[in-house]
Amino acid sequence: MRLTRRSLVAAGAGLPFLSLPQARAQRAPGQFRFGLSAFPPSVQAWANTGTAAATVKLLIHRGLLSYDTSGNLRGELAESWTNEGPETWVFRLRPNAVFQNGDPVTAADIQWNLEQIAAERSTAFYRTEMQGIARIEAPDERTIRIIMKTPVATLPYWMASYHMGMVSRRSTPQQQIGAGPFVVRGQERGTAMDLVAFDRYYKPGLPRLKEVRIIAYADENLRVAALQAGDVDLIEYVPWQSMAGIEADPRLTLDAVFGPFMYLLFNATKGPLADARVRRAVAHAIRRDDIVKAAFFGRGAPLEGLPIAPQSAFFDAELAKGWHYDPALSKRLLAEAGLAGGFATSILATAQYGMHKDTAEVVQQSLAAIGIQAELRLPDWATRVNLGNRGQYEMAVQGTATDNNDPDGLSNLVDGSLSPSYVRSIGLRVPALEEAMGQARAEFDAAKRKALYREAQRIALQEVPICGLAWRSQGYAMPKTVTGFRNMPGALSFFSGITLEETAIAG
Template sequence: MTMRLTRRTFLATSAAAGSLTFLGPRSLHAATNGTLRFGLSAYPPSFDAWASSGTAAGTVKLLIHRGLMSFAPDGSLRGELAESWEVDDQGAWVFKLRDATWQDGSPVTAEDIAWNVAEASKPDSTAFLRGQLQTITKVETPDDTTVRMITEEPSAVLPGWFAHYNMPMIKKGEAVDTTMGAGPFKLDATDRGVSLTFSAFDGYYKKGLPKLAGVKATVYADENLRVAALQAGDIDLIEYVPWQAMEQIEQNDQLKLDAVDGPFMYLTFNGKRAPFDDPKVRRAVAHAIKREDIVAAAFYGRGGTLAHLPIADGSAFYNPDLADGWAYDPDKAKQLLAEAGHPDGFDCTMLSTAQYGMHQSTAEVCQAYLSMVGINVKLDLPEWSTRVQKGNQGDYDLAVMGTTAANNDPDGLSDIIDGSLPASFVRSYGLETPEISGYLKKGRTTFDEQKRKEIYAEMEKVAIETTPIVGLCWRSQGYGMKPNVTGFTNMPGQLTFYSGVTLEETALG
């Protein structure tokens, strides 16, 4: 299905196109009518509701759209378009819809939800969760407010799929408008590459929300300009506070920093290209890199090393005996390379991006350490949208990536390590993971938590051996804001990238 802007949005964009000059920070100095001025790190590569295009695009989705479910500021799962959800006696998930409307005033119905599932799970869909949704064999709509999802096998984690910001609900129809949703704000105008303007949706289903009259999101791709705009008072709230500026913002009594640990940096591989189709080579890469230097160089010490799968030490599924599975060991890296038939190393290209300093710095540290074991790396550093495209197409040998899991459950790692899912820039390209996929499937069909712990421990052992990704480090993720910004929450752990959902509660004091 082709996602596109409608004529309405195109005309709004065209009207703004009379002046395509970048709106520098000083042009946005005055805040009026309760409009929040938000500093985005990137312009959305597309308005495809279900595709994964990065955190900035996710924040835009969370302004416009809502899904069946979402996460509360404390990280707990909550209903959105669904007011209740439960497993029935036959093992199907049943969602009861609340009274909600699309931004054109028409009601949200069970048929809309069923259509979303059907469209997003089609073989040619670009949906990030297409693989997971294909396990839903049938969606029944006994009435306008009831949705019953039947799966191949019982699923303990299905509601979490529908909380993902890449699985919002959009209105059923032949002429689909992916910029019109059921969320708290309407997209009024776009100036491509520069800004997006939103106004409050007065038909939003949560009484008294949103608290803001609107949001003006301006793109500051340069992280230093983004901080400067906040310091100058031209922006109220910014995402992706660069790590070198966090202390500066903390010490400024005219600003405040909200930072959490949760995102992580890692490497992906092109599993269709030699030599990275060999697990010994991938594991050699894992043992060749000293992670402390990434934390210091890219994140100014605001993070921690990650030498196994990204399962945090505070998680009930954390296994301390596996935490150093990919520990720095250059001698072991050289031994694995020799066993794989590359005693003298080889040349390759590493994809990253220059748009985010931490991505480039991470790539440079990896490049330096890989050279010490004979792997000569050439860096490819395009801007973010091209990096996403190259990642989706497998146009790389190995690549630097940074993200979070879909949620705080180990099943949330599926998006990153399950090779049975459709191609995505967030996971290794063309790399099959049959054992890992099997354990993930077993884990999501098991409701007993102790049994799930045992299943995921076995999965982690296999992952360390076969190395579908290389964990590098945890990182702090920060939002900077003026003191009069209230109600915005940087959500905990792996959910930090969902923080845009709290913009419905945000106000300007």
């Protein structure tokens, strides 16, 4: 495909995130150009506004912990962490970590961040979890002790989330001061962001890049074309129909992993979907093989239970088939719920990502076969997020990965006690599931935790807090001249932006 201004205007009409003048921009010396799938609605450290925003946050911010390229926890602002009993975790801070205004990162700063996240009016993604803190102690400038109200074996995973970046107390809502490897120098709202290396980053010799230019290409075909034309050095969300072509191109590298997945959310505040039997009817009606073919060109697999990967120590093969395709069972469940004739509803998705739109269309067709007539709503991604956060939908297609590779990472998707979010069903509380997940989170014995997670899966299969649809291969693509960037394993694929601190490009 040859990119001309005329073809770009024709293809990009109505795409507010596409910067036409940037499409053929030449690389500035030392600059790395990253083609994102969307312009971040926000890069506030504690907010969840999607994967594109998470990638940028991983350039600007650092938390206490993160992950290495094998998926193991590693220290960031904290150089070490220990468990001093079921309720107490102690983090020892690095002596050389500073915020991007030059202030040292101290235990008092960490305490302030955690208190702000847990505050009554906080909109932080991890607000509810942080309210489980009984008290925080800072015995010296480099030691932070977190005492929980109940035992939490998985607290280090929380502290490694890209929603738990620590910011300076001098930050404002308009300008957050992080401690990551890059600083925002400027932005063209809706189009591009420019970041430059932070020269006092606490890891000697990093980042290897001097400058990163983020360019939003909302149209997935234009994103691929930009890579093929040499206009960008890395793209995320490689469309599945383009993966084979990229693999065949001797100039390019495709780095793809299994881990992210598609699923269905429900508004249980009113109407038929408040009934678990109806949600189970939906779960058994969907032709998941068709989703894999239509949305992912075969680069995926059906997901018929909760998204616990087969390689996980907590995987249960029997429970993984809990929502198998059975339209006859779906019709019986609808009849039991007094809806033998079906009902009308709607499915919220987005046209900005083809995988969301294609998945929603298969779900729509599958439901029609059992008498559920669902109208599709396909706004842009930012609107999809806002509608989801406000609970303004009946069913919604969503794609994500769990917060980590431990089943506790599912909590942010299935725990209805947490703050409203576009990634969770609305008004859907399952106390028995919340209790089982909470007990597993508090259990340090691996065998006992596995039994508790198995019970949580059994409850979820009956109550359907979310409905798994399909695993998908998630890909990044780049020229072979790019080194150091890695697609992180499994559920951590969306953390891959952290490896940009070690990324370099030849030439």
